Amino acid sequence: MVSKKKMSDSNKINKRFSLELKGAVLLFLYYLAIALVVFSKGILSSECLFFLGKASLLQIPELDKIKIFGLTFPQVPFILTSFTALFKFRFGPILVSILGTSILFYKVTTALKPRRFYSKLYYCILATFLLHPLFVFSAISGTSLYASLLFFYLFIYNLLKFLKTSATYNVFVASLYFSLLVFSCHKFIWLILLLVPIIFLFTVETLPIAKDSFFNKLIIIFNTVSLRRRFANKLLALNMVLFALPLGLMVIYRLLNEFYTGSSNYYLDHSFENLFPIFQFNDAKLSYFKQLYPIGFYLNHYTLLKTFIIAPLPFFYLYISRNVFLSVLIFGVLICLVEFLSIRYSESFVAIQFIAVFILTGWALLSAIGTYNYSNFYSNALVVITVLQIMTGVFSFVSGTIADDKNYINALVSLCTPEGYQQKDDDLVFAKFVSRLPTNEVLLADDDVAYRIFAMTESKCRVITQQSALFTDACTDPKQYVNYILIPQKGSVLEKYSKLNHYSLLSVNARQVNLSEVLSNKDWVMFKVIK
């Protein structure tokens, strides 16, 4: 009898596993199909092009590859995508992000213990992954979003599991995933500040003191020498095991930046290593967006409201788990995190991954804590709110102000319309021009800002960039070293981030070098050096 029961249990588990695996494979194929269509329309996100551009620079022999490979940030997604991009496989970063998002789905669904209404829950999660623009964007954009989501989920799940069971394995693994998360999106490092109070509460709660009330326990701890020492040791130990690894690795990374470039903040401040400096919003841009997308603009500044609109389901989880103190606390921490980020980085909008963490935390709470009492009413409400969440997600993406997100949404919407949608990427014209250059021609360009063109080109011609030893010589005497010069257009946003601009051309002209303009658009100008 027992063995029969065991067998049926194991069959159930195997069946469940196969269901989740099937879901992940289905999701992978679905994302792949959409991504191929969107890719064929020539839509590539800026971050995807950034990764491709940097990876293409790894193939130029005279460049400092250690600097490109070691300091390009976000590190983890770049390393994961660079291997595919090395083979000039332009679809590579997208393929990696599709795989990453499918793994996220698999991890989320396999972590859920068998429970009442499991299949309803499973299909709700599947629907979210299939239709919510946040997850579709994460999968098909080739950005680092998938890495942030995957590592955040694994971190929060293991942390919650540890807080529930006190198993050492979970805290160690949580720390490992947190390190990967920080190297996928550095802003998550601030989470440490907000998690410290939770660790404090957990330490108090887990000390064996025969008192029910938290404050009574605290009074006893602070008034008993042995308990006070034990408490301090445990608190310190927990904080060290959880946070020493990510903090230590970040310190080491900054030290390496300091040693190699002379600035510990190089990976964040320098546009060669990071898209962030170029994509920061300045005042002019903000007022421009304010006029263009009034609803989206204001929405982006009320982070909590934006969160509630894009992801209402986690708040439903919060409501049904209101008796579990830990879940209320965790949501409190996340709300503090997004509000803190919107104040700390007031020059830019809170990134989409900080909204997605609410949805992921809701699922992690279901899996790790799992004490929710599901009634029939709640399970039906879950379905309704999932549908609502998908609709509000689409609305917020459509009314959003981030150009990349809008491009993807427009392309996805166009899949359902007969006219279709064709991306007009002006940089592509330049990329094609560079691709046609013969192998003996040399191009001078600044790779800090020209990464989009490098990413799209299939050129065999030689390129001298800022990272080349010959860059300064080529700038001062282009006649001797190069045939073409690529600079940002006068007055374009990119001009101030580029070492090569119209001001540097003035010094070239002063040396009586004849330049003739061969190609230009609103962002770029290509000159031919007449020899």
Added chain:
Amino acid sequence: MFTLEYSYWFDYMLPGLERMSLPIPLGGTSNHFVTEKLRELGKWDPFNVTEDADLGIRAFAKGYKVALLNSTTYEEANNEYFNWIRQRSRWIKGYMQTYLVHMRNPFKLIKKVGFKGFFAFNFFIGAIPVTFIAYPILICLFIIYLFFDGASIKEIFPPWVMYISLFNFFAGNMLIVYINMVAVFKRRYYGLILLATLNPVYWLLHSISAYKALWQLIYNPFYWEKTVHGLTKIGFKEKNV
């Protein structure tokens, strides 16, 4: 430091080797054998001063699996400096002997233990004495580079070597310190966590033992450096008196 090291070795390192089906250098104090198999393996090598580690490799070569029991054997921590150096120099010399014995014919060893076992043997037995011997030299080079503008060092090593070495130095040290922290955390010895940061200093002591071991390997290879036991009890009694 002794507890940190033992927690790391017996709770993480050896189970890890077992999990990956790699040769396990047997831990001295509590091994259990089937007598017949022990005879078949050729028993302990009386000339090797870490005969247990040597036996672990021979067992692996013969195709036997060494399994770990989920149990703890308590051992007295060696708390006297010179006594500790003696004990460690014996262990490190034993590793050197084991390595030299089995690497007399590397091809034969590959045939016996396979490529995986061969690399594991080189990394976990052979590399340990080498690391301890190289450690003070590399630390000195780093200090010269850091404080005395080591122009000659920069000339010898190209920038990429320096960068990768720095990465290894920082990240490698940090990871080992961190694993030590996790190991004592698992044992709930919370008070010892902070001491894990002293590991780089502890490794310098290992280096002293390694140099002594190297000297002995050349001049007195089969000498058994005795460890005095019961020092903790003596200290405890003196304290109570």
